Amino acid sequence: MRVELTGVTVQNIVEDISLHASNEVVGIVGPNGSGKSTTLRCVYRALKPHAGIVLLDGESVHKRQKIARDLAALTQESQVEFDFTVAEVVEMGRLPHDRDPEADRRIVADALATVDVSHLAGRGFLSLSGGERQRVLIARAVAQEPRVLVLDEPTNHLDIRHQLDVLALARGLGVTVLTVLHDLNLAASYCDRLYVLEEGRVVAHGTPEEVLVPELIAKVFHVTAHVVRHPTTGVPQLLFDQEVTP
Numbered sequence: 001m002r003v004e005l006t007g008v009t010v011q012n013i014v015e016d017i018s019l020h021a022s023n024e025v026v027g028i029v030g031p032n033g034s035g036k037s038t039t040l041r042c043v044y045r046a047l048k049p050h051a052g053i054v055l056l057d058g059e060s061v062h063k064r065q066k067i068a069r070d071l072a073a074l075t076q077e078s079q080v081e082f083d084f085t086v087a088e089v090v091e092m093g094r095l096p097h098d099r100d101p102e103a104d105r106r107i108v109a110d111a112l113a114t115v116d117v118s119h120l121a122g123r124g125f126l127s128l129s130g131g132e133r134q135r136v137l138i139a140r141a142v143a144q145e146p147r148v149l150v151l152d153e154p155t156n157h158l159d160i161r162h163q164l165d166v167l168a169l170a171r172g173l174g175v176t177v178l179t180v181l182h183d184l185n186l187a188a189s190y191c192d193r194l195y196v197l198e199e200g201r202v203v204a205h206g207t208p209e210e211v212l213v214p215e216l217i218a219k220v221f222h223v224t225a226h227v228v229r230h231p232t233t234g235v236p237q238l239l240f241d242q243e244v245t246p
């Protein structure tokens, strides 16, 4: 499924953002406060842009009926207020679909296993650690079987193994993934293309190799970076000097 933002503007927070993603993993990176979450909010309809348009397969997200089924979002606001069990939380991913108890049970069990939280199925969500909660919310998104997955810092709270697992999982779904990531090396490893935001505007986009160059890193993040090749994958990775630049 194709996600396309054209000229999206929200107050003076983001201005004239245009980006697209189509059956690929697209990362949004940028410094704190550069407008990454605000951009994603326009995609999962938590915000209506003041100008511009967000299309899913050519249809405005604000008019589309089936968006609850097609799009799953793991966001900064994704929370569970009441103490549902983990299994119940993941079952919520099936709500937008027509009910099929047997298939739903299987899909939920698969999602729990895929995200390595089957052993937590009977636990209360609110008793979980931050990382466990994050993985359960990812399992809920997986159980939804979306065509577009929107992730706002999905590796938050996760240990390194689970960071790698979650991003590999998102890639392996084979759907359109639009994700905000702070870790530029993870972004380089798991994203097909990146958009770099600075002060509410897209200042660069392209493959990680095209985008993650020392000049851009210095300009946008104010740090000095050296690009090296990962010894086994060949993916560009960044090493940072300790001093920040003005």
Ligand SMILES: Nc1ncnc2c1ncn2[C@@H]1O[C@H](COP(=O)(O)OP(=O)(O)OP(=O)(O)O)[C@@H](O)[C@H]1O
Pocket (backbone or CB within 6 Å): 013, 030, 031, 032, 033, 034, 035, 036, 037, 038, 039
């Ligand atoms: N509802 C709001 N009212 C006023 N300002 C807002 C609102 N939402 C976001 N902002 C401001 O807009 C800017 C962009 O916020 P946003 O959360 O989109 O940034 P971000 O790139 O996701 O940041 P971070 O990396 O810190 O999560 C910030 O300066 C933020 O304080």
